[in-house]
Amino acid sequence: KIEQIDIKKEISYPSKYKNNNMDIYTPKVEKKKLPILFWMHGGAYVGGDKNDCRDYLEYLCSDTQQIIVNIDYERSPEAKHP
Incomplete structure (x- = not known):
């Protein structure tokens, strides 16, 4: 873990x-x-x-000095389109 960053994990966002x-x-x-x-x-x-990609995103955040929002989502076949 890179010490120059803060990580907030498992923040839920609204969705069906x-x-x-x-x-x-x-x-x-x-x-x-x-x-x-x-x-x-x-x-x-x-x-x-x-x-x-957790390790890469920690590095990217530290190296580029930008906030990174890494989202997860429901995948197929559970999530049907449309």
Whole structure:
């Protein structure tokens, strides 16, 4: 774990589907305004998990000094389209 960032884990967001949690990575810096990057894991909506890239996102947050919102979502076949 990189010490120069704060991580808030498993924050739920409203949706009609399950598995809607996000993690927010915030660099420990003095700036009041920081860019925000929204990250959706890969997996073609049938696989993967927000935790698959956790180490990379910690590094990215620390290195680029931006807030990263890493979201999880319900995957197919549980989530039907439309």
